Amino acid sequence: MPLLNLFKRKAPRTSKLKIKRKTRKTKAKKKTIKKTSKKFENRFQKFYHLNKTRLNKERRSKYKDHKKIGICVRCKRKALKGLTFCSYHRKKQAEYNKKRNK
Numbered sequence: 001m002p003l004l005n006l007f008k009r010k011a012p013r014t015s016k017l018k019i020k021r022k023t024r025k026t027k028a029k030k031k032t033i034k035k036t037s038k039k040f041e042n043r044f045q046k047f048y049h050l051n052k053t054r055l056n057k058e059r060r061s062k063y064k065d066h067k068k069i070g071i072c073v074r075c076k077r078k079a080l081k082g083l084t085f086c087s088y089h090r091k092k093q094a095e096y097n098k099k100r101n102k
């Protein structure tokens, strides 16, 4: 009889503790998963994904306007003849192309 009583007392206590620990761990994991999968990593990404169609339209229209007028596409300086870049951004673009072709 005393042996049975000991088992009865000990068994539920340990199991309760284990369950508590497990629930805590799973809760923490669920939170991180929700943040990464459902929501956006930060407010800037959220803004971009919610407004990307409008933002991309604005960028393209700005590119066309600058190209027509003859202004650099990346800044407000005058573009070189037959190019969409100013002298500074032409150099920058050449550097990017070198890196890409390596």
Ligand SMILES: [Zn+2]
Residues within 6 Å of the ligand: 072, 073, 074, 075, 076, 077, 085, 086, 087, 088, 089
């Ligand atoms: Zn420029």
